[in-house]
Amino acid sequence: MVYLVDAYDKERFAESKKELHALLLDDSLTTVPFLILGNKIDIPYTASEEELRYHMGLSNFTTGKGKVSLRESNIRPLEVFMCSIVRKMGYGDGFKWMSQYMK
Numbered sequence: 125m126v127y128l129v130d131a132y133d134k135e136r137f138a139e140s141k142k143e144l145h146a147l148l149l150d151d152s153l154t155t156v157p158f159l160i161l162g163n164k165i166d167i168p169y170t171a172s173e174e175e176l177r178y179h180m181g182l183s184n185f186t187t188g189k190g191k192v193s194l195r196e197s198n199i200r201p202l203e204v205f206m207c208s209i210v211r212k213m214g215y216g217d218g219f220k221w222m223s224q225y226m227k
């Protein structure tokens with residue numbers, strides 16, 4: 125699952141959090157890796173990764189960047205990566221991170 129958040133639109137964080145958590149609670153998605161992309165980092169005052177994690181209610185939820193084996197655990201891979209779609213930056217690292225969990 126790739127969930128794209130407009131990290132500049134702070135007024136809609138609550139709405140975005142609600143939608144994301146509904147997906148996280150969906151029974152059919154319990155083992156699906158979640159990549160949360162915080163978009164628009166090219167704009168000044170866009171939320172930082174830490175802020176986004178906090179506002180999305182993910183502060184104690186992310187499972188670690190880089191190579192993290194979760195195979196033996198029951199933990200769903202979930203990470204936040206910041207990006208700028210228009211500048212074509214950031215999301216590559218996110219997709220690379222997620223690809224390690226694809227069968």
Ligand SMILES: Nc1nc2c(ncn2[C@@H]2O[C@H](COP(=O)(O)OP(=O)(O)OP(=O)(O)O)[C@@H](O)[C@H]2O)c(=O)[nH]1
Pocket residue numbers: 130163164165166167207208209210211
């Ligand atoms: N600065 C910047 N603008 C972006 C980026 N990605 C998308 N946009 C712009 O954001 C605007 C909104 O994009 P949409 O695809 O309409 O987003 P949306 O989620 O459908 O729109 P809303 O639901 O109204 O927020 C467009 O003008 C895009 O060009 C980015 O990385 N940086």
